[in-house]
Amino acid sequence: MNAASAVKEGNFVSKADRINLHNKNGFTRQEDDMILEEVRKNPHRRSTHKLFHEIAEKIGRHTGNSIRYRFRTHLQNELKYVYKTDDEGNLITDSVGKYIPTEAMPSTMKNKFTARDDYTLAKAVMDNIADRPESTPDDARDLVLPGKFFEQMAKDHPNHTRAAWRDRYRKFVVPYGVDKYLSYYEDELSANRVPEEIKNFTGR
Known part of the structure; x- marks a missing residue:
């Protein structure tokens, strides 16, 4: 009322x-x-x-x-x-x-991803691939990561939820290219430049 x-x-x-x-x-x-x-x-x-x-x-x-x-x-x-x-x-x-x-406030849906987050995610994906080379497809876009992968990401990096890490991987990291972003990020640091987070699906 x-x-x-x-x-x-x-x-x-x-x-x-x-x-x-x-x-x-x-x-x-x-x-x-x-x-x-x-x-x-x-x-x-x-x-x-x-x-x-x-x-x-x-x-x-x-x-x-x-x-x-x-x-x-x-x-x-x-x-x-x-x-x-x-x-x-x-x-x-x-x-x-x-x-x-x-009283524990969860992360919000709009918790922004940084370049460091994208690099951390891409690096974790490559480490996962290295651990199971026999099940790695030729095209990384066809790679299916187990649910436990994103659970572990949320546990190790609680600034984002499992769902947020999963969506970031599917909608940003995969279209950009996992290895491509790793190379970009490391090249920017080597050149004393500040890397940017993934902002679109076309890459550089």
Whole structure:
């Protein structure tokens, strides 16, 4: 029930909510709580615009941008915990079906990949190939890495999730070329230049 409905039905509404009812841009406590709860359910997406547009559709009287601004400037410090999710962002429940709170904030989907990240990933791929040469295809684009590879990447380099490492490999490193990026990165360092992260699929 929102504040306006509470007033119509004669239920108690806080002073702050009564004030906000007269200000179309104001947020009620109920709306703030809804925003926090939705973010807790989607911790990996808390930096994305799409999440806040989805919340806006549920609230109905604020835009996604205004809700995102509200969260970042007023509510973020109230986010004392989120709910546990798996590497794909799916909520994990306990034995009775309740969400599991955790104070450990997972990486966000928009955690930017750096040139060092791309090099680390490409190097790990080449090391994996070296460990199993008999199953390595002629074209690296046909290489299928085991799921445990990305689990280990997330464990060794927790600045990105397993899903993020996997997507970076499929959508950026493979199209660019694993060995090609390794050569580029090392050549840039040798020339005392700063390597760039992979920004497109065409390579150099």
